Each structure stands twice: as C-alpha cells, then as structure tokens.
Amino acid sequence: MKKRIKLFYFFLYVSGVLTGLLLFLAYHFIQNKFSLNQNILVKKIVKIDDKDWTNADLPNDLILEYTNIENNIYNAEKRFADHLALRIILAKEQKKNFDKNYIPSLFDLVKFNQATEEDALNYYNKMMKEHGANVFAGQGFDKLKIQIQFQLNYEKMNLISEQKISELISNKKYTTYINQPLGDPLLFDVSVFPKRGNMNTNISLISIIDFTNPKSIDLENKIEDIYKKYGGKINFINIPYTANLDSQSGYFAKGAFCAQEQGNDKYWDYSRKVLAQIAKNSSNENLKSDEIKKKVISIAGNTKIEIKNFSTCLESRKINDTLISVQNKLYSTNGFKGSPTLYINKRELNFSMNELESRIKNEIN
Incomplete structure (x- = not known):
C-alpha cells in the first residue's frame, strides 16, 4: 500500500513539474517570438494584411483579457521559480547531491507527518456530513482513501513550502529573473484628456x-x-x-x-x-x-x-x-x-x- 502511494506521489509530482516546465518554455517562446527584447513595452501578437496587431492596439475588453493571461502566466512561472529555488537551497543545506540532471523532490527534502488512513477517514466523514452523500459521487471510502491521503499530504506540503519560500524571500536567499507584467489597466477612453x-x-x-x-x-x-x-x-x-x-x-x-x-x-x-x-x-x-x-x-x-x-x-x-x-x-x-x-x-x-x-x-x- 505504501509503495502504491509513493508511486502515485511520484507520477503526480512529475506531471506537475512537466506542466510547469511547459508553461515556462511556452512563455519564453512567446517572448522571443513576439519581441526582440525581454523588456519591450509593445508586444506583437498577430499580423493581418501586413498590419501588426500589438498589445497596445487592443480595445478595453481585450486589454483586460490580455492582462489576465499575462498575470496567469507570470504566477505560474513565478511559482515554478520559487519551488525550484526552494529545492536547490534545501538540497544544499542538507548536503544532498544535485546538478542540472537531478534535483531532489520536495517530498525527499521536506519532512512532515504524513496523513494516516484515520486522517483520511475523518476528512471523508466530515465532507459527507457537510455536503451530503453525493459529494464523492457515491464512491465509498475504500476506493478514495489513497487519493484523500494524497490530497491531505499535498496540502501539508504546499503549506510548508509556501512558508519556507516566504522565509527565503524575506531573508533574500535568492533572486528570480521572472519579470512581473505591467499592472491593472485603465478601462476608459483616455484620448479625451490633455x-x-x-x-x-x-x-x-x-x-x-x-x-x-x-x-x-x-x-x-x-x-x-x-x-x-x-x-x-x-x-x-x-x-x-x-x-x-x-x-x-x-x-x-x-x-x-x-x-x-x-x-x-x-x-x-x-x-x-x-x-x-x-x-x-x-x-x-x-x-x-x-x-x-x-x-x-x-x-x-x-x-x-x-x-x-x-x-x-x-x-x-x-x-x-x-x-x-x-x-x-x-x-x-x-x-x-x-x-x-x-x-x-x-x-x-x-x-x-x-x-x-x-x-x-x-x-x-
């Protein structure tokens, strides 16, 4: 049973890392494709009939949508960078080997009391009581206990990681090169002003x-x-x-x-x-x-x-x-x-x- 849980963690974790890496590469592909400089203010988006449409040519509804997309990409990329820094720093502090081919996972670096079957059962019963019998689509505890244990462990890991990342940032233990996008947009006509x-x-x-x-x-x-x-x-x-x-x-x-x-x-x-x-x-x-x-x-x-x-x-x-x-x-x-x-x-x-x-x-x- 423990082996199955560990394998489940491993595959889910690898999937998360690959997703984050794909977002990271996709973002930089877009940056390099649409601009010659990472700090560029006007980004080309599409070309139609010899006209380039940029982020500066968008009406208000599309400016808002573009802003949301940029923020989502930034948050995903920033989270990836923070967790990368955390893994490297923890591996270094624990004197574990790491290089460009291998960095220990957070489950290997962060120790905490993992959720027991009893914890999972208490969670299952609590959700059933609060939300009714359909909350788990009628599935019994035996079928769900591994997934529930994983969820509880993931939440614990995420909470501990965020706390450690906050400490690293406040102590200036690392620097990220992820550029924050511009802020919230003005969604009204500014052409009428001086x-x-x-x-x-x-x-x-x-x-x-x-x-x-x-x-x-x-x-x-x-x-x-x-x-x-x-x-x-x-x-x-x-x-x-x-x-x-x-x-x-x-x-x-x-x-x-x-x-x-x-x-x-x-x-x-x-x-x-x-x-x-x-x-x-x-x-x-x-x-x-x-x-x-x-x-x-x-x-x-x-x-x-x-x-x-x-x-x-x-x-x-x-x-x-x-x-x-x-x-x-x-x-x-x-x-x-x-x-x-x-x-x-x-x-x-x-x-x-x-x-x-x-x-x-x-x-x-």
Whole structure:
C-alpha cells in the first residue's frame, strides 16, 4: 500500500513539474517570438494584411483579457521559480547531491507527518456530513482513501513550502529573473484628456496628477525630462485629478480642464505654470474659495489663455461634472490608489522611472 502511494506521489509530482516546465518554455517562446527584447513595452501578437496587431492596439475588453493571461502566466512561472529555488537551497543545506540532471523532490527534502488512513477517514466523514452523500459521487471510502491521503499530504506540503519560500524571500536567499507584467489597466477612453507628443505612436505614457501633491510635481518633472528626449516618439497624456472639488487641488484641476477647452497647448502651458507656482510656494488649504479662484485665474493670466472664457468655465456646473466623471472612472479602476499614478499603454507602471526610460530606449531604438 505504501509503495502504491509513493508511486502515485511520484507520477503526480512529475506531471506537475512537466506542466510547469511547459508553461515556462511556452512563455519564453512567446517572448522571443513576439519581441526582440525581454523588456519591450509593445508586444506583437498577430499580423493581418501586413498590419501588426500589438498589445497596445487592443480595445478595453481585450486589454483586460490580455492582462489576465499575462498575470496567469507570470504566477505560474513565478511559482515554478520559487519551488525550484526552494529545492536547490534545501538540497544544499542538507548536503544532498544535485546538478542540472537531478534535483531532489520536495517530498525527499521536506519532512512532515504524513496523513494516516484515520486522517483520511475523518476528512471523508466530515465532507459527507457537510455536503451530503453525493459529494464523492457515491464512491465509498475504500476506493478514495489513497487519493484523500494524497490530497491531505499535498496540502501539508504546499503549506510548508509556501512558508519556507516566504522565509527565503524575506531573508533574500535568492533572486528570480521572472519579470512581473505591467499592472491593472485603465478601462476608459483616455484620448479625451490633455495630450502632447506623437499622437500616432503605439507608446502612450499616461500620468494621473494632483497639482498640489509634491509627488505629482516630482513625477511630472521626471516625465518632462523624458518628453524632452522622446517627445517625437511617445504620446504623453495627463489626467488632472482631485479628491476634493472645493479644495485648492480641486480648483487647479478645474482650471486644467478649462485650459484644455482652449487647446492642448493652453493646457500644457497652464500645467507648467501651476506646477512651478506650487513648487515655489507650498499650498495653502486655508485659503477661502474666492481667494483660490483668484489664484488660479492669476496663474492662467500668465499664459495665452483667454481669461474671460476661462473664468466662466471655472464657475460652471459643467466643469464640476467633468471632475466628478474623472473621479468615478478612476475609483472604478481596479488597483487605483490616488495620485500620482503612471500608466504605460493603459497599464499601471510597477517599476522605477529609470527602468521605464531604459525600456523606452529599447523600444524606440
């Protein structure tokens, strides 16, 4: 009986390893097939009538589906890498032989009290009591006990492995080279927001900013550097955001959309003036509403914005509704945590600005 259980474990384990390896190889085949660089931002998917369709050409429903596929592949590949590291480290600690031809299995490396026939019977009876006689399709315990013992042992092994992997990661015992995909997507039309640069490119850099947030100011300064280098090859989009419509932040955001109504160039001029003003003088949330409006209009007056129309817009219900609409869209976006947030091709950026510039350089060259 013990021999049968061991063989069952062995074949199931080999099957799991082969599945993980196939996913690993398939993912890298796709990466190499569709791109020339692992860090590439735009991945070719299919070619139809001499047109390449990329991950940057997808409508919202397909962006979400593509994101889910990428995340599933990443999670499978990451799990494979973590378990590979665990087996190698444990084998090394236990002074067991291992090389590229053989690495001991986790069942050889992790010792725990394996499930007994009594444990399996207790589980069987518990499931029958909770879910009824049909839970096992009418099969008796004698036919299922080996499978139940395996399931209980697998769950124990999985729990112990995950705990050990967490310890290894926190102690920085290994490094994985599995690249995490970009984050959650923006599932609404971003083309209506202020834009500059190359409108026909397939690389879009979307920043969500609060004009009074120091981190937003810092982000915009870094994006400005990227714009100066790659403005002719990237589409830059701003989404002005505020959590409070009646605050100084809210009025600067209203002013931003009122400036955009007179043209994208007016928006960027206004945006630069506001960011410079806020960077020079810390925001004062104690200002009264009329004082804030005067401040916003004063900054707009230092641009080529037509002030009469701007002032009327600033007081309008329409501009309030615009900001509320932006809030609703962002709050319904999975993973949105406020400003500043940066997206590349409608996917949230989850790596550093330095790495972003490196990837952009790889992409456009």
